[in-house]
Amino acid sequence: MTSPLRVLVHGGGIGGLTLATLLARRGHTVEVVEVREAPDALGVGIIQPSNALHVMREAGLLDACLAAGFEWEVLTIADPAGTPRAEIPQPRMDGAPPSNGIPRPALAGLLADAAREAGATIRYGATVDTLTDDGDGVDVTLTDGSAGRWDLVAGFDGIGSPLRTRLYGDRHTPEYTGFANWRVTVPRLPQVKGVVMCMAGPEAKALLTPITDDLMYLGAVFAEDESFRPDADTAHEELAKRLAMFSGPVAEALASVTDPASVVYTRISQVTVEDPWHVGRVVLAGDAAHASTPHLAQGAAMAVEDALVLADSLRDEETVPAALAAWEARRRPRALWVQALSRAVLKQETGTSTTPEEDELLKIGIPGAAHVLVKPY
Template identity: 70%
Template sequence: MAVAERVLVHGGGIGGLTLAVALGLRGVQVDVVELREDDGALGVGIIQQSNALHVMREIGVLDECLAAGFEADLLTICDPRGEVVAQIPQPRMDGAPASNGIPRPELSALLTRAAEKAGARIRRGTTIADLTEDDGGVQVVLADGTEGRWDLVVGFDGIGSPLRRRLYGDAYEPEYTGFANWRATVPRDPEVRGVVMSTGNRDVKALLTAISEESMYIASVNAEDPGFRPDPERAHEQFKERVTGFGGAIARALEQITGPEHVVYNRISQVTVDAPWHRGRIVIAGDAAHASTPHLAQGGAMAVEDALVLAQELERAETLPQALAAWEERRRPRALWVQSLSRAVLRQETGQPTTPEDDELLKVGIPGAAHHLVQPY
């Protein structure tokens, strides 16, 4: 891969590790730097829909994902009492399973192993302190005092991306939507064999997702003031106060949340970088470029698609500018479509006014989006 023989990946999350595997398999020397000291991923679990599993197959870790998670073919819709209203078959992409719930730490661990097996060097507890680009590469100084030179620097460094701020200052800061995601991991209910969605009193929607034979997570999106943070001692009680009016598996899941340590709270923000996602030899991808609300469960999928497509374009292009332009041409329309529809679903489900553009997107709906996203990218 002559256009980029050495690549520095800033961020060791799902997208960054996927890129490290994809490039390593193509003979590129990859270095990953991650600020967090440990290799445990934050959060609870993640839904890998078929397009994300297609990427996992392409980088050789699909079987590991399925072994660590809980494979499912159906989306189950229940009424507030927990009675099944509908079971919707989920589409598959090019031989990949329909969906897989998996604990985030398990996914992070298996991608780390795959990246190291592909030759990537992963350095934790540091970040980029300074960088200087010239015609031949990027000279980077890390916060631990070491420095090196790379052909390309890629920022999979999240919604608060320091690399994005280096490129564009504060022009594309995260926009808080007014809503937050409450989640907790609990023992899996035998009735939950995939994803279960239900709407209770006050139009509150709750979601159950099996992420292994033993565990699942419960999630709910609720309106929250910008300054709100859960009480460290009462977070479980606050979660339960927001998710009321349910019976069945959801009620049983709530009973399992017995302490604040079980609860994960995330404000839902969005980032839309209208400027190019690359400048010279520096690229931003995943949430750094197009963070979305969770309503299509596609944030992680868009990041790993970004990674695989970038590796493909670097392999086939004759020059680095050609590769980056082709990558962005493939990725921008799809990622921003997901972002726009996901935000429209949030507005619809929470009773906010929708725009004419939202209304047009909402004609597709969540089931239609799943069928759209199993098309080639």
């Protein structure tokens, strides 16, 4: 398409702001609407694998991400005491670095600034109230009373996506996996120069991930009842009990956690939209369409890949419907492969029975998946 488009991005998270930056820099009119009141993010870190860093380069944000985070090259597999048992170099994609750890709040700020600098508008504290797609455009009224007509509405609005509910009702609600993620930011230990995965048998794993020169985060996944929530006054003690089998750097990291409010607990859920990811001129992307477990560290990477491929499809195709069809044909196989392997790894690590199809996927493993995901897509 040669004519500039008007695009409404519903959701101001990692994927939505990446799309806004890419499209605005290509001359399109872009508005991001975000229900939160400010560009905040849950205060822990995130891994940017090489395929995500490739997208950041395309968006002009690679240097800023590396400056705000901690670039690393080697995944270390260690025993419960932190003694290295294997060191696995991470592959690079198309000249991008292998990996970067970065605080989520820092990344959120970088993306919001980049979208604004590119010319996009960000509207906080609002969401879609009414939406009418007549085939030639989409009329949208927001909850703050503003209204507009758009050539495309892109839903990067997360695993609980209101747009998904608007399109499909309750057909694709989040499925709780039975496991939850515990994370806490702590001072970086000098020996943690890349992700250190400490294993205590097949069902206990703790990760140490550097996110700045001074900080890292400790993460662990455990089976938890769906109704469970850590006690607000003892969350750090509950995490320490779950990690009692670890010594060395994990124990040292835990010893620095004295504030229960610093522990971030999130249930791990999954969404697979089996219907088409676009209806008319409304498209779902990122976690709204294909939320995965975190075991390949690819959730945010898949969202920013969605954004880049969507921006490229809108450039290369003659109409919005053709662009959405081309986008989904490229994205669905890759995103669902990541989702399936991530879920299989979760089941393997927690001693849950796997299917024959999952057993085939597990032959690839986490190191093999990294090499698959740096290939062109």
